[in-house]
Amino acid sequence: MKPVFRFAAVRYQVKDVDRSVAFYTQHLGFKVEQQVGPAFAKVSNGTFVLWLSGPTSSGSRPMPDGRKQEPGGWNRLALAVDDLPSRVATLKKAGLRFRNDIEVGPGGKQIQLEDPDGNPVELFEPAS
Numbered sequence: 001m002k003p004v005f006r007f008a009a010v011r012y013q014v015k016d017v018d019r020s021v022a023f024y025t026q027h028l029g030f031k032v033e034q035q036v037g038p039a040f041a042k043v044s045n046g047t048f049v050l051w052l053s054g055p056t057s058s059g060s061r062p063m064p065d066g067r068k069q070e071p072g073g074w075n076r077l078a079l080a081v082d083d084l085p086s087r088v089a090t091l092k093k094a095g096l097r098f099r100n101d102i103e104v105g106p107g108g109k110q111i112q113l114e115d116p117d118g119n120p121v122e123l124f125e126p127a128s
Contacts, residue, residue: 009042009049012119013071017041017054019116024050027091028079028121050077071117084109084125 014020021041024030030043030050039056042049053059053069062068081087084102088111092098099112099120108126115121 009051010077011051011053011059012115012117013060013069014052014054014115014117014119015071016116017052020052023115024052027094027096045079048077071115071119074120076112076120076122078110078122078124081123081125084111084123087123 012020017035017038017040021032021035021043024043025032028045030045033042033044033049035041039054040059041052043052044050051059060069088098088102091113097114099114102109102111106127108124110122110124113121113123
């Protein structure tokens with residue numbers, strides 16, 4: 001029997017699809033699967049798929065009650081990395097913005113990077 005729900009992707013609202021595609025491909029190793037003008041792009045990293053919805057995308061339209069879908073917030077995707085301090089140093093050298101410093105806990109280390117529209121990306125190094 002086919003599952004009722006299957007994973008499709010994580011969708012992020014973005015202000016500029018081209019800028020977001022450049023960020024995810026140049027700094028985080030994603031590749032472009034599809035791009036439809038300035039409205040939408042689908043990028044992937046292995047089996048993980050991220051949809052980038054620009055202001056003219058159907059996935060960015062206001063809700064019936066008038067609320068607008070906007071970038072930012074606290075829900076985030078998490079990417080596992082090796083040697084988090086080295087990765088953070090490289091990304092800071094490239095001028096990327098972080099929300100915090102590396103946090104250490106029983107499960108490992110993490111930090112929150114922001115994409116160009118303020119969407120958070122957690123970089124996570126599991127405890128050994």
